[in-house]
Amino acid sequence: MIKNRSIITIDDISDDDLNEILTAADEMDRSLKSKKKINILDSRVMCTLFYEPSTRTRLSFESAMHRLGGAVITMADVKTSSVAKGETLADTIRMADAYSDIIVIRHPLEGAARLASRFTSKPVINAGDGSGQHPTQTIMDLYTIKKEIGRLDGLNVVLLGDLKYGRTVHSLILALSKFNANIKLISPPSLRIPEYLINRVKNKKSLEILDTMDGNISDADVLYVTRIQKERFTDPNEYQSLIGSYSINNSVMETMKKTSIIMHPLPRVDEIAPEVDQDPRAAYFRQAANGVPVRMAIVAKVLGGI
Amino acid sequence: MEQEQTLKITKIKDGIVIDHIPAGKAIKVLSMLNVGENSRHTISLAMRVRSEKRGFKDVVKIENRNVAEEELSLISLIAPEATVSYIEGFNIKEKRMLKIPEVISGILKCPNQNCISNSKEPVQSVFRVINSNPLIAKCDYCEREFKGNELLGKQ
Numbered sequence: 001m002i003k004n005r006s007i008i009t010i011d012d013i014s015d016d017d018l019n020e021i022l023t024a025a026d027e028m029d030r031s032l033k034s035k036k037k038i039n040i041l042d043s044r045v046m047c048t049l050f051y052e053p054s055t056r057t058r059l060s061f062e063s064a065m066h067r068l069g070g071a072v073i074t075m076a077d078v079k080t081s082s083v084a085k086g087e088t089l090a091d092t093i094r095m096a097d098a099y100s101d102i103i104v105i106r107h108p109l110e111g112a113a114r115l116a117s118r119f120t121s122k123p124v125i126n127a128g129d130g131s132g133q134h135p136t137q138t139i140m141d142l143y144t145i146k147k148e149i150g151r152l153d154g155l156n157v158v159l160l161g162d163l164k165y166g167r168t169v170h171s172l173i174l175a176l177s178k179f180n181a182n183i184k185l186i187s188p189p190s191l192r193i194p195e196y197l198i199n200r201v202k203n204k205k206s207l208e209i210l211d212t213m214d215g216n217i218s219d220a221d222v223l224y225v226t227r228i229q230k231e232r233f234t235d236p237n238e239y240q241s242l243i244g245s246y247s248i249n250n251s252v253m254e255t256m257k258k259t260s261i262i263m264h265p266l267p268r269v270d271e272i273a274p275e276v277d278q279d280p281r282a283a284y285f286r287q288a289a290n291g292v293p294v295r296m297a298i299v300a301k302v303l304g305g306i
Numbered sequence: 307m308e309q310e311q312t313l314k315i316t317k318i319k320d321g322i323v324i325d326h327i328p329a330g331k332a333i334k335v336l337s338m339l340n341v342g343e344n345s346r347h348t349i350s351l352a353m354r355v356r357s358e359k360r361g362f363k364d365v366v367k368i369e370n371r372n373v374a375e376e377e378l379s380l381i382s383l384i385a386p387e388a389t390v391s392y393i394e395g396f397n398i399k400e401k402r403m404l405k406i407p408e409v410i411s412g413i414l415k416c417p418n419q420n421c422i423s424n425s426k427e428p429v430q431s432v433f434r435v436i437n438s439n440p441l442i443a444k445c446d447y448c449e450r451e452f453k454g455n456e457l458l459g460k461q
Contacts, residue, residue, distance in 0.1 A: 009449065088426060088427050088428060089422070089425075089427055090427050090428050090429070107422070108420075109420055109421065109422040109425060110418060110420050110421050110422065110447070110448035110449075110450075111421050111422040111423060111445065111446075111447025111448040111449065112422045114422075114446070114447050114449075115422045115423075115427055115429060115447055118429070129422075130420050130448075131420070132448060132449070133449075196450050196451045199451060200451075
């Protein structure tokens with residue numbers, strides 16, 4: 001039961017919780033499609049505190065709360081708020097506690113959401129902390145995989161790109177390992193998965209760490225692509241020479257199974273060529289759209305609306 | 307044999323004796339206790355003393371000084387099998403076996419520069435010990451796991 005509980009890492013979600021959320025998200029999706037009015041969080045208030053830019057996560061949380069009949073308050077711009085005057089996160093959270101029923105936070109420092117949860121009795125949802133965790137994105141990714149492929153258990157999953165800093169993949173690897181996935185981690189050597197994360201995966205035999213896509217993606221059910229950020233490289237030429245070997249275009253798609261899907265947390269830059277968008281296996285826009293029903297399910301469960 | 311070797315340092319009247327420190331770690335223990343060139347205490351130090359239990363060990367004696375619980379936790383991280391004897395009038399008043407605590411609060415900084423516990427927030431660092439020997443502890447905030455040398459390196 002996640003009622004009245006904070007969601008800081010994917011470990012805060014039990015297998016039963018996850019199943020309940022995925023089922024509830026399906027119901028939310030049906031209600032949205034049928035334009036049925038859902039007023040289960042009438043008069044409840046969500047406070048969103050985004051200390052880092054975000055488009056999809058912020059909009060989908062706020063949309064989810066509005067769709068549930070609740071209201072959203074937000075700190076419009078960190079630069080003009082009391083944070084700019086040097087207020088601690090702890091004090092900002094104490095204020096948000098008084099003004100709202102649930103707090104959604106994104107922060108550049110790791111552990112910020114955990115700290116926030118210690119200064120409020122209201123549930124806190126981690127919407128990304130530094131290169132740490134982003135649990136609701138993970139639930140959304142799992143929902144997308146289940147919806148697209150029909151199951152979560154025993155899949156061949158390839159994660160490609162920046163596996164060192166990409167926060168979305170860290171939570172996802174931990175979650176997929178619970179579902180007996182065979183996971184291939186393909187990245188440039190300088191952007192490999194951190195060792196502390198590998199240590200947290202129970203079945204390490206299910207992980208393969210690789211440098212190249214060649215011959216490693218033909219059996220994939222899911223190819224999860226992440227953005228390799230230019231700013232991670234001191235030499236721009238190194239980025240240019242490398243990006244091509246970690247990019248997906250139609251000829252790469254030809255080597256993949258007909259039943260596979262391509263996912264990406266977005267925004268994408270050079271990793272997936274626009275020509276791939278027409279391929280029915282390109283699931284990344286459907287994945288982003290799933291953010292609303294999934295976050296509706298999570299917020300409704302946490303606030304006890306369902 | 308052990309008796310003979312230990313006598314290389316004289317008995318102290320009042321203070322503490324930290325025994326069974328892993329060979330070579332005595333200086334690290336002293337630096338944890340902030341005992342340096344400005345120290346007002348008389349200190350005896352024996353390194354690589356022969357020991358029946360572990361081959362070699364270090365021993366530290368500090369006169370007219372006590373150790374706080376916090377300091378004991380810190381020493382336990384470097385010398386998990388050390389003993390601390392409190393001496394009064396040449397007699398052992400109390401002898402304690404050190405034990406690595408389950409939770410280490412406030413005394414170590416998180417080695418992850420990007421961890422919120424290193425910012426100006428009103429919180430202490432908290433680590434949960436996952437393994438005591440060799441030491442592995444997990445930061446309660448950023449949830450990263452660190453080995454002993456990573457945790458103690460910059461202290």
